Amino acid sequence: MTCTEIRLTDAGLEAARIEQPSPGPGEVVVATRAAIVGPTDLEAPNNRVICGEFSGEIIDVGPGVDRGMIGTAVAVLGFRPGGTCDRCLDGASTACSDLQLRGDSIDGGLANAVLVGAHEVLPLPAGLGCEAAALMHRLARALRAIRRSTGRPGDHVAVLGGGPLALATSLVSLSAGFGRTAFVHDHARCRDAVASNGARAVAPPGNGAGWDELRTWLGGYGPDVVFECGGTPESRLAAIDLTRPAGSVVLVADDATRVPMDINLLVMGDKRVQGARVYTAGEARATLELMARSRIKVSALIGETVEVNAFLAAARNGSLQSRLAGCEATIVRWPRDTAVGA
Amino acid sequence: MLAANWHGPKDIRLEELPDPIEPTGEDVLVEVSWCGICGTDLHEYLAGPIFIPPHVDEVVLGHEFSARVVAIGDQVDSVAIGDRVVVIPHRVCRECHFCRRLMFQHCRNLQLIGYTRNGAFARFTIARQDQLVVLPAEIPEEFGALVEPLAVTFHGMRQPGVELGADITIIGAGPIGLSAVATAKAAGLGRIYVVEMLPQRAAIARAMGADEVLDPRDVEPLAAIRELTGGEGTSVTMECVGREETMDLAIQAARPGGLVLLAGITESPSDVDLNAAVRDEKEIRGCIGYFDGEFGAVIELLASGRLDPAPMITHKLELDRIVADGFELLVRDRDSCIKVLVSPS
Incomplete structure (x- = not known):
């Protein structure tokens, strides 16, 4: 039996037919039904199956896996811990030294037969479809950021950043019982989406008095927690400056640039900086439950939904890049029995 | 009383200052037993003002200290004359956003003994009763001066x-x-x-x-x-x-x-x-400062013997030698000079 996978090669995105993988012990094969494609997927390593965020249906299981799982709709964890480092052995695999990200350091999910571990899939709760479930990865990252923070219901928070992760974090934060939530984002459409869900959304104030106004609105001394999703040194510094004394900053975006700063901002301010990179399976499950109960307004996250063949056509005619430019997700649908690349 | 009075960088003067006035309200007059020279005091000596507010022309330094209660205001009920005490340098307003949330170290109107108010490099200083923690008899007063660090x-x-x-x-x-x-x-x-x-x-x-x-x-x-x-x-x-x-x-x-x-x-x-x-x-x-309750916990650990700071005390001297044999020694000899304790009394 053959299947189709879509890889990024030097020639661009290419669909290829290959032999459908056979699951080994403890493995399952997932036929992707929905995958999220963003600009970073077009920067994946050469010859990589793209998409770290996807959901689908189990179509085969290996030895030791309940055959009753075949046909189950699942979301797939967007990463794979190594499993052997001290962190993993301590049960803290989110800090794994050998963590691999799907669609980046290992193959992703834009294929109609993806081999994954049975422990890497999460059955979808009733009422949650594959298209929404494909957003689980970014929302679970946001949920972990909130759980790792010192923020408690009633606290005031701010979300800074200009990308999809900031949008996801603000929407999850609105389900966390926080007091006032401020959303500082470049894109007016994202600001509108978050504001309509109850936050105060503003454009980045630059160096102006807008920060002071925001600080005042957030309790007088700044927010209890700032979720920094921009990843730039400027945004990180603004986050540390904005948070109140003894408050915390959670860095959600990954960026290796060092931050030139007065470290006394942290020391004298008794502030803390934490990071959130991925999430646990339990956090992914909790995210899916919140999504299924409509506690997270996922509709604001979705930009465009396209069929897989239309997606490939856009890749070939050069229109894909511009279609992926927004913060909202582009969902690629892969219906059952679709002949791809024809 | 003799006091080590900061006037600017490299300008700490030994001066005769008036004794503090009799305490009123919740204030307590204490006689300093031992006061340590803190690294921050050294920063103030070398390059201040840092914690000292820019508008302050002079202030008596010293915030790591043990003392004895010598007079109390009419509303004091938690200590008595003769008590051996350790003094928490923070004097908080008890009214601001942070004080109302028990985050006293972030008090918006925080006053600090030894920086914004006259400190303990002098025979006497004044503290409010909620700044005092009684030192048990088994703890030497020299150790009491180390409770703050x-x-x-x-x-x-x-x-x-x-x-x-x-x-x-x-x-x-x-x-x-x-x-x-x-x-x-x-x-x-x-x-x-x-x-x-x-x-x-x-x-x-x-x-x-x-x-x-x-x-x-x-x-x-x-x-x-x-x-x-x-x-x-x-x-x-x-x-x-x-x-x-x-x-x-x-x-x-x-x-x-x-x-x-x-x-x-x-x-x-x-x-x-x-x-x-x-x-x-x-x-x-x-990681800066402490919560008030942590003074009491440190004192408990000292009393039980689980905390032994004795090796840190490398020098003890009288107040009149504080500049030459205290601050200047700390500048000259960072290796062997760790904690200098000064006795103003």
Whole structure:
């Protein structure tokens, strides 16, 4: 039996037919039904199956896996811990030294037969479809950021950043019982989406008095927690400056640039900086439950939904890049029995 | 009374000042027993004003001290004349946003004995009754003067993420680094690694409980810490120096998922690798000051003998020698001079 996978090669995105993988012990094969494609997927390593965020249906299981799982709709964890480092052995695999990200350091999910571990899939709760479930990865990252923070219901928070992760974090934060939530984002459409869900959304104030106004609105001394999703040194510094004394900053975006700063901002301010990179399976499950109960307004996250063949056509005619430019997700649908690349 | 009065950088004058007036309300007049010269006092001496407000022309320094109660205001009910006490330098407003949330160290109207109010390098000073913690009879008054610096690092040891049996790297073995060694040991941490290049400080660190002291002139500290910890780094690191390279070391030497406590004050901006917080889920936390209750906890540990700061006390002197044999000695001889205690009485 053959299947189709879509890889990024030097020639661009290419669909290829290959032999459908056979699951080994403890493995399952997932036929992707929905995958999220963003600009970073077009920067994946050469010859990589793209998409770290996807959901689908189990179509085969290996030895030791309940055959009753075949046909189950699942979301797939967007990463794979190594499993052997001290962190993993301590049960803290989110800090794994050998963590691999799907669609980046290992193959992703834009294929109609993806081999994954049975422990890497999460059955979808009733009422949650594959298209929404494909957003689980970014929302679970946001949920972990909130759980790792010192923020408690009633606290005031701010979300800074200009990308999809900031949008996801603000929407999850609105389900966390926080007091006032401020959303500082470049894109007016994202600001509108978050504001309509109850936050105060503003454009980045630059160096102006807008920060002071925001600080005042957030309790007088700044927010209890700032979720920094921009990843730039400027945004990180603004986050540390904005948070109140003894408050915390959670860095959600990954960026290796060092931050030139007065470290006394942290020391004298008794502030803390934490990071959130991925999430646990339990956090992914909790995210899916919140999504299924409509506690997270996922509709604001979705930009465009396209069929897989239309997606490939856009890749070939050069229109894909511009279609992926927004913060909202582009969902690629892969219906059952679709002949791809024809 | 004779007092060490700060007038500016390198300008601490021994002057006769009027005795404080009789206390009223909740105020208490105390006679200072011993007062330690803090690293921050040294910063004020060399390059102040730092904590001293810019508009203050002169102030008596000294905030790490033990004392005896000699007079009380008419509303004082928690101490009595003759009590031996340790004084919490924070005088808080009890009304602001942070005080109402019991976060007194962030009081918006905070006054600090020895910086914004006259301190304890003088025979007498004034504190409010809620700043006083009674010192049990079994604790020497010299140790009482060390409660404040011990409380700074004890506050660090009480942070979430600092766990029983966890290993720790302490960078720097000055007074705060050595306090960290003592409080880490008392708090039940596991192996204690110290990075220090000065030999006498290293020896004191070992005497106070460090398992290994790494001299950066002999070994590459990061590689050594990783080798000692199976390649991972320690669960907790505490930076007690305040330099960019030691901050980097503190961040790198923490294991993935570990906690980085920053206690050192820097004199200039630094480039900081904040992404370690994301990449390895490390937590980087400023660590300054203490909660009031932590003074009492430190005193309990001293009383039980689980905290022994004796090796930190390297010099004791009278107030009239404080500049030449105190501040100047600390500048001249960083290695052998750790904690100088001054007796103004």
